Amino acid sequence: MKRENISRIVLSAKHITVSGENHIVYDASLILPSHTVMLLMGMSGSGKSLFLQGITGFFLDETLRLCQGKVTVEGEEIWQAKDGSVRLNREALGDKIALSYQEAGQSLNPRLKCRHQLRLLLRRFYSTNEIPAEMERANEFLRVSGIEPERVWSNYPCQLSGGLQQMAYLALALRTPARVLLLDEIFSNMDSALLEKVTTFLAHHVHDTGRSLLVVTHDPSLISGFAHYVAIFYSGRIIEIVHKKDKPLHPFTRYFFACFDENLTAPIRQLISANAPGTRDKISSNGCSYRHQCKQKINKCDTTVPPLRECKTENGHIHFLACFNPFDNHEDGEYDGSKG
Ligand code: SF4
Numbered sequence: 612m613k614r615e616n617i618s619r620i621v622l623s624a625k626h627i628t629v630s631g632e633n634h635i636v637y638d639a640s641l642i643l644p645s646h647t648v649m650l651l652m653g654m655s656g657s658g659k660s661l662f663l664q665g666i667t668g669f670f671l672d673e674t675l676r677l678c679q680g681k682v683t684v685e686g687e688e689i690w691q692a693k694d695g696s697v698r699l700n701r702e703a704l705g706d707k708i709a710l711s712y713q714e715a716g717q718s719l720n721p722r723l724k725c726r727h728q729l730r731l732l733l734r735r736f737y738s739t740n741e742i743p744a745e746m747e748r749a750n751e752f753l754r755v756s757g758i759e760p761e762r763v764w765s766n767y768p769c770q771l772s773g774g775l776q777q778m779a780y781l782a783l784a785l786r787t788p789a790r791v792l793l794l795d796e797i798f799s800n801m802d803s804a805l806l807e808k809v810t811t812f813l814a815h816h817v818h819d820t821g822r823s824l825l826v827v828t829h830d831p832s833l834i835s836g837f838a839h840y841v842a843i844f845y846s847g848r849i850i851e852i853v854h855k856k857d858k859p860l861h862p863f864t865r866y867f868f869a870c871f872d873e874n875l876t877a878p879i880r881q882l883i884s885a886n887a888p889g890t891r892d893k894i895s896s897n898g899c900s901y902r903h904q905c906k907q908k909i910n911k912c913d914t915t916v917p918p919l920r921e922c923k924t925e926n927g928h929i930h931f932l933a934c935f936n937p938f939d940n941h942e943d944g945e946y947d948g949s950k951g
Pocket of ligand 1: 861862863899900901902903905906907908909912917933934935936937
Protein backbone atom coordinates (compact mmCIF):
# COMPACT_ATOMS: atom_id res chain seq x y z
CA MET A 612 0.00 0.00 0.00
CA LYS A 613 1.49 3.30 -1.06
CA ARG A 614 1.50 6.34 1.19
CA GLU A 615 -0.67 8.38 -1.16
CA ASN A 616 -3.24 5.55 -1.22
CA ILE A 617 -3.51 5.26 2.52
CA SER A 618 -6.89 6.86 3.03
CA ARG A 619 -6.60 6.99 6.79
CA ILE A 620 -5.04 5.51 9.85
CA VAL A 621 -7.53 3.12 11.44
CA LEU A 622 -5.63 2.18 14.58
CA SER A 623 -3.21 4.34 16.50
CA ALA A 624 -1.52 2.79 19.56
CA LYS A 625 0.90 5.14 21.28
CA HIS A 626 3.45 4.51 24.01
CA ILE A 627 1.74 1.40 25.39
CA THR A 628 3.44 0.36 28.61
CA VAL A 629 2.26 -2.75 30.45
CA SER A 630 3.42 -3.49 33.93
CA GLY A 631 3.66 -6.87 35.63
CA GLU A 632 6.60 -8.12 37.63
CA ASN A 633 8.74 -6.09 35.23
CA HIS A 634 7.83 -3.78 32.42
CA ILE A 635 7.08 -6.37 29.78
CA VAL A 636 5.76 -4.04 27.10
CA TYR A 637 7.46 -0.70 27.27
CA ASP A 638 6.60 2.39 25.24
CA ALA A 639 5.42 0.35 22.23
CA SER A 640 3.75 2.31 19.41
CA LEU A 641 2.16 1.38 16.10
CA ILE A 642 -0.13 2.79 13.43
CA LEU A 643 -2.30 0.66 11.17
CA PRO A 644 -3.72 2.10 7.94
CA SER A 645 -7.11 1.04 6.57
CA HIS A 646 -7.31 -1.87 4.06
CA THR A 647 -4.15 -3.33 5.58
CA VAL A 648 -2.86 -6.64 6.86
CA MET A 649 0.05 -6.10 9.23
CA LEU A 650 1.96 -9.01 10.74
CA LEU A 651 3.42 -8.64 14.22
CA MET A 652 6.54 -10.79 14.35
CA GLY A 653 9.49 -11.36 16.65
CA MET A 654 11.01 -13.95 18.91
CA SER A 655 8.83 -15.84 21.40
CA GLY A 656 8.44 -13.97 24.66
CA SER A 657 9.19 -10.55 23.19
CA GLY A 658 5.75 -9.16 24.17
CA LYS A 659 3.66 -9.46 20.98
CA SER A 660 0.59 -11.11 22.54
CA LEU A 661 0.60 -8.76 25.52
CA PHE A 662 0.81 -5.81 23.16
CA LEU A 663 -2.31 -7.07 21.34
CA GLN A 664 -4.15 -7.46 24.64
CA GLY A 665 -2.85 -4.04 25.70
CA ILE A 666 -4.52 -2.49 22.63
CA THR A 667 -7.88 -3.62 24.04
CA GLY A 668 -7.00 -2.49 27.58
CA PHE A 669 -7.71 -5.96 29.04
CA PHE A 670 -5.38 -8.82 29.92
CA LEU A 671 -5.94 -12.53 30.47
CA ASP A 672 -3.44 -12.28 33.33
CA GLU A 673 -5.18 -10.07 35.88
CA THR A 674 -1.89 -9.12 37.55
CA LEU A 675 -0.99 -7.06 34.47
CA ARG A 676 -2.03 -3.45 34.11
CA LEU A 677 -1.62 -0.52 31.79
CA CYS A 678 0.78 2.15 33.02
CA GLN A 679 0.68 4.59 30.14
CA GLY A 680 -0.40 4.94 26.55
CA LYS A 681 -3.32 5.79 24.35
CA VAL A 682 -5.29 3.85 21.74
CA THR A 683 -7.66 5.34 19.18
CA VAL A 684 -9.62 3.71 16.35
CA GLU A 685 -10.70 6.01 13.53
CA GLY A 686 -9.87 8.92 15.82
CA GLU A 687 -12.12 7.73 18.64
CA GLU A 688 -10.38 7.11 21.94
CA ILE A 689 -10.54 3.50 23.21
CA TRP A 690 -8.45 4.07 26.30
CA GLN A 691 -5.89 6.41 27.73
CA ALA A 692 -3.58 5.71 30.66
CA LYS A 693 -1.43 8.14 32.55
CA ASP A 694 0.50 7.49 35.74
CA GLY A 695 -1.36 4.17 36.18
CA SER A 696 -4.83 5.72 35.94
CA VAL A 697 -6.84 4.32 33.00
CA ARG A 698 -9.80 5.93 31.24
CA LEU A 699 -11.61 3.25 29.20
CA ASN A 700 -14.31 3.77 26.57
CA ARG A 701 -15.99 0.33 26.82
CA GLU A 702 -18.68 1.04 24.24
CA ALA A 703 -16.20 2.09 21.58
CA LEU A 704 -13.97 -0.86 22.41
CA GLY A 705 -16.73 -3.41 21.70
CA ASP A 706 -17.74 -1.69 18.48
CA LYS A 707 -14.31 -0.99 17.03
CA ILE A 708 -11.95 -3.82 18.00
CA ALA A 709 -12.23 -7.62 18.05
CA LEU A 710 -9.44 -9.75 19.53
CA SER A 711 -8.93 -13.46 18.98
CA TYR A 712 -6.71 -14.97 21.67
CA GLN A 713 -4.05 -17.54 20.93
CA GLU A 714 -6.31 -20.13 22.60
CA ALA A 715 -9.50 -19.50 20.65
CA GLY A 716 -11.64 -21.01 23.41
CA GLN A 717 -10.82 -17.95 25.52
CA SER A 718 -12.55 -15.75 22.94
CA LEU A 719 -15.78 -17.80 23.08
CA ASN A 720 -18.36 -18.29 25.83
CA PRO A 721 -17.96 -21.91 27.03
CA ARG A 722 -21.58 -22.07 28.31
CA LEU A 723 -23.32 -21.29 25.02
CA LYS A 724 -23.54 -23.22 21.80
CA CYS A 725 -21.81 -21.37 18.97
CA ARG A 726 -25.16 -20.77 17.20
CA HIS A 727 -26.49 -18.98 20.28
CA GLN A 728 -23.35 -16.83 20.43
CA LEU A 729 -23.77 -15.87 16.78
CA ARG A 730 -27.43 -14.89 17.33
CA LEU A 731 -26.60 -12.81 20.42
CA LEU A 732 -23.85 -11.02 18.58
CA LEU A 733 -26.00 -10.27 15.55
CA ARG A 734 -28.83 -8.98 17.74
CA ARG A 735 -26.42 -6.50 19.28
CA PHE A 736 -25.36 -4.99 15.99
CA TYR A 737 -28.17 -5.54 13.48
CA SER A 738 -31.92 -5.08 13.09
CA THR A 739 -34.17 -8.16 13.04
CA ASN A 740 -34.53 -7.89 9.27
CA GLU A 741 -30.79 -7.96 8.69
CA ILE A 742 -30.00 -10.99 10.87
CA PRO A 743 -30.80 -13.82 8.38
CA ALA A 744 -28.50 -12.28 5.75
CA GLU A 745 -25.72 -11.81 8.31
CA MET A 746 -26.08 -15.44 9.44
CA GLU A 747 -25.78 -16.54 5.84
CA ARG A 748 -22.63 -14.45 5.44
CA ALA A 749 -21.11 -16.20 8.48
CA ASN A 750 -22.03 -19.53 6.86
CA GLU A 751 -20.48 -18.43 3.60
CA PHE A 752 -17.12 -17.82 5.29
CA LEU A 753 -17.17 -21.33 6.74
CA ARG A 754 -18.24 -22.96 3.47
CA VAL A 755 -15.55 -21.14 1.48
CA SER A 756 -13.09 -22.52 4.02
CA GLY A 757 -14.40 -26.04 3.38
CA ILE A 758 -16.28 -26.36 6.71
CA GLU A 759 -19.93 -27.38 6.97
CA PRO A 760 -21.46 -24.54 9.10
CA GLU A 761 -23.67 -26.88 11.12
CA ARG A 762 -20.52 -28.63 12.38
CA VAL A 763 -19.58 -25.38 14.12
CA TRP A 764 -22.89 -23.81 15.12
CA SER A 765 -24.51 -26.91 16.65
CA ASN A 766 -21.70 -27.40 19.19
CA TYR A 767 -20.37 -25.87 22.39
CA PRO A 768 -16.82 -24.48 22.02
CA CYS A 769 -15.39 -27.34 24.10
CA GLN A 770 -16.75 -29.83 21.55
CA LEU A 771 -14.69 -28.24 18.76
CA SER A 772 -11.02 -28.75 17.92
CA GLY A 773 -8.68 -25.78 18.40
CA GLY A 774 -8.78 -25.12 14.63
CA LEU A 775 -12.60 -25.13 14.53
CA GLN A 776 -12.76 -22.85 17.58
CA GLN A 777 -10.56 -20.40 15.64
CA MET A 778 -12.87 -20.63 12.65
CA ALA A 779 -15.96 -20.14 14.84
CA TYR A 780 -14.46 -17.02 16.41
CA LEU A 781 -13.37 -15.65 13.04
CA ALA A 782 -16.86 -16.23 11.60
CA LEU A 783 -18.29 -14.26 14.56
CA ALA A 784 -15.69 -11.48 14.44
CA LEU A 785 -16.19 -10.94 10.72
CA ARG A 786 -19.89 -10.23 11.33
CA THR A 787 -19.17 -7.48 13.89
CA PRO A 788 -18.66 -3.89 12.71
CA ALA A 789 -15.16 -3.89 14.29
CA ARG A 790 -12.75 -1.88 12.16
CA VAL A 791 -9.69 -3.65 13.54
CA LEU A 792 -9.31 -7.39 14.05
CA LEU A 793 -6.45 -8.44 16.34
CA LEU A 794 -5.57 -12.06 15.62
CA ASP A 795 -3.12 -13.85 17.89
CA GLU A 796 -1.61 -16.91 16.22
CA ILE A 797 -4.98 -17.92 14.77
CA PHE A 798 -3.45 -19.75 11.83
CA SER A 799 -1.18 -22.04 13.81
CA ASN A 800 -3.67 -24.96 13.94
CA MET A 801 -4.55 -24.80 10.25
CA ASP A 802 -3.12 -27.11 7.61
CA SER A 803 -1.71 -25.48 4.47
CA ALA A 804 -4.90 -26.01 2.41
CA LEU A 805 -7.13 -24.36 5.02
CA LEU A 806 -4.57 -21.59 5.59
CA GLU A 807 -4.64 -20.76 1.88
CA LYS A 808 -8.46 -20.59 1.79
CA VAL A 809 -8.78 -18.51 4.96
CA THR A 810 -6.04 -16.01 4.12
CA THR A 811 -7.41 -15.58 0.59
CA PHE A 812 -10.88 -14.89 2.02
CA LEU A 813 -9.48 -12.44 4.59
CA ALA A 814 -7.36 -10.62 1.99
CA HIS A 815 -10.49 -10.01 -0.14
CA HIS A 816 -12.46 -9.04 2.96
CA VAL A 817 -9.86 -6.44 3.95
CA HIS A 818 -9.79 -5.06 0.43
CA ASP A 819 -13.59 -4.85 0.17
CA THR A 820 -14.43 -3.51 3.65
CA GLY A 821 -11.45 -1.29 4.52
CA ARG A 822 -11.01 -3.16 7.77
CA SER A 823 -7.50 -3.89 8.94
CA LEU A 824 -5.91 -6.93 10.54
CA LEU A 825 -3.04 -7.02 13.01
CA VAL A 826 -1.82 -10.60 13.13
CA VAL A 827 0.69 -12.13 15.54
CA THR A 828 2.42 -14.97 13.73
CA HIS A 829 5.64 -16.94 13.47
CA ASP A 830 4.83 -18.08 9.93
CA PRO A 831 7.07 -16.33 7.36
CA SER A 832 4.98 -17.71 4.48
CA LEU A 833 2.31 -15.11 5.35
CA ILE A 834 4.65 -12.22 4.47
CA SER A 835 4.75 -12.71 0.70
CA GLY A 836 1.13 -13.54 -0.13
CA PHE A 837 -1.07 -12.21 2.65
CA ALA A 838 0.51 -9.24 4.41
CA HIS A 839 1.20 -5.65 3.42
CA TYR A 840 3.41 -4.69 6.36
CA VAL A 841 5.48 -6.39 9.04
CA ALA A 842 5.97 -4.86 12.50
CA ILE A 843 8.92 -6.29 14.40
CA PHE A 844 8.80 -6.67 18.16
CA TYR A 845 11.99 -6.94 20.17
CA SER A 846 12.21 -7.07 23.93
CA GLY A 847 8.95 -5.29 24.69
CA ARG A 848 9.05 -2.69 21.94
CA ILE A 849 8.25 -2.27 18.27
CA ILE A 850 11.55 -1.55 16.59
CA GLU A 851 10.54 -1.43 12.92
CA ILE A 852 7.42 -1.29 10.76
CA VAL A 853 8.28 -2.00 7.15
CA HIS A 854 6.39 -2.80 3.96
CA LYS A 855 7.03 -6.32 2.72
CA LYS A 856 8.55 -4.98 -0.51
CA ASP A 857 10.91 -2.56 1.23
CA LYS A 858 14.31 -3.25 2.69
CA PRO A 859 14.36 -3.49 6.48
CA LEU A 860 17.00 -1.25 8.03
CA HIS A 861 17.12 -2.30 11.69
CA PRO A 862 19.99 -4.71 12.49
CA PHE A 863 17.70 -7.08 14.39
CA THR A 864 15.08 -7.12 11.60
CA ARG A 865 17.80 -8.01 9.08
CA TYR A 866 18.98 -10.77 11.38
CA PHE A 867 15.43 -12.01 11.97
CA PHE A 868 14.53 -12.07 8.27
CA ALA A 869 17.80 -13.84 7.46
CA CYS A 870 16.45 -16.80 9.43
CA PHE A 871 13.70 -17.11 6.79
CA ASP A 872 15.84 -16.43 3.71
CA GLU A 873 15.06 -19.18 1.20
CA ASN A 874 18.37 -18.61 -0.57
CA LEU A 875 20.20 -19.84 2.48
CA THR A 876 20.71 -23.55 2.86
CA ALA A 877 18.66 -25.21 5.62
CA PRO A 878 21.73 -25.91 7.82
CA ILE A 879 22.78 -22.25 7.70
CA ARG A 880 19.23 -21.08 8.55
CA GLN A 881 19.19 -23.49 11.48
CA LEU A 882 22.57 -22.18 12.61
CA ILE A 883 21.28 -18.60 12.54
CA SER A 884 18.12 -19.58 14.45
CA ALA A 885 20.06 -21.51 17.03
CA ASN A 886 22.27 -18.49 17.68
CA ALA A 887 19.40 -16.01 17.83
CA PRO A 888 19.82 -13.26 20.40
CA GLY A 889 18.16 -13.67 23.77
CA THR A 890 14.42 -13.17 23.47
CA ARG A 891 13.86 -12.21 27.05
CA ASP A 892 16.62 -9.63 27.32
CA LYS A 893 15.87 -7.26 30.12
CA ILE A 894 14.01 -4.26 28.78
CA SER A 895 16.38 -1.36 28.89
CA SER A 896 15.23 2.10 29.84
CA ASN A 897 18.66 3.66 29.38
CA GLY A 898 19.92 2.30 26.08
CA CYS A 899 19.00 0.10 23.14
CA SER A 900 17.94 -3.39 24.28
CA TYR A 901 19.72 -4.91 21.28
CA ARG A 902 23.04 -3.20 21.88
CA HIS A 903 24.80 -6.24 23.35
CA GLN A 904 24.35 -8.19 20.11
CA CYS A 905 24.48 -5.34 17.62
CA LYS A 906 27.46 -4.90 15.28
CA GLN A 907 26.17 -1.45 14.25
CA LYS A 908 26.33 -0.10 17.79
CA ILE A 909 27.56 3.44 18.40
CA ASN A 910 28.18 5.24 21.71
CA LYS A 911 24.71 6.74 21.92
CA CYS A 912 23.17 3.24 21.90
CA ASP A 913 24.55 2.61 25.42
CA THR A 914 22.82 5.58 26.99
CA THR A 915 19.65 6.40 25.08
CA VAL A 916 16.64 4.35 24.03
CA PRO A 917 16.15 4.81 20.28
CA PRO A 918 12.67 6.26 19.68
CA LEU A 919 10.42 4.91 16.92
CA ARG A 920 10.53 7.48 14.13
CA GLU A 921 9.06 7.63 10.65
CA CYS A 922 11.59 7.28 7.81
CA LYS A 923 11.44 8.93 4.43
CA THR A 924 10.61 6.48 1.65
CA GLU A 925 10.68 7.01 -2.11
CA ASN A 926 7.68 4.81 -2.81
CA GLY A 927 5.13 6.24 -0.38
CA HIS A 928 5.02 3.21 1.92
CA ILE A 929 5.08 3.87 5.62
CA HIS A 930 8.32 2.91 7.36
CA PHE A 931 9.05 3.36 11.06
CA LEU A 932 12.37 2.57 12.68
CA ALA A 933 13.93 2.69 16.15
CA CYS A 934 17.68 2.71 15.59
CA PHE A 935 20.51 5.25 15.80
CA ASN A 936 22.74 3.60 13.21
CA PRO A 937 20.64 1.46 10.86
CA PHE A 938 21.93 -0.44 7.85
CA ASP A 939 22.28 1.61 4.68
CA ASN A 940 21.85 4.79 6.67
CA HIS A 941 24.51 6.48 4.58
CA GLU A 942 24.72 4.30 1.47
CA ASP A 943 21.24 4.61 -0.02
CA GLY A 944 19.87 7.65 1.77
CA GLU A 945 16.52 5.99 2.48
CA TYR A 946 16.69 6.84 6.15
CA ASP A 947 16.52 10.40 7.39
CA GLY A 948 19.15 10.21 10.13
CA SER A 949 18.36 13.71 11.39
CA LYS A 950 15.17 12.31 12.93
CA GLY A 951 16.99 9.63 14.88
S1 SF4 B 1 20.15 1.67 18.23
FE1 SF4 B 1 22.31 1.11 18.19
S2 SF4 B 1 22.47 -0.85 19.29
FE2 SF4 B 1 20.32 -0.51 18.79
S3 SF4 B 1 20.03 -1.61 16.88
FE3 SF4 B 1 20.49 0.50 16.34
S4 SF4 B 1 22.71 0.61 16.06
FE4 SF4 B 1 22.24 -1.32 17.12
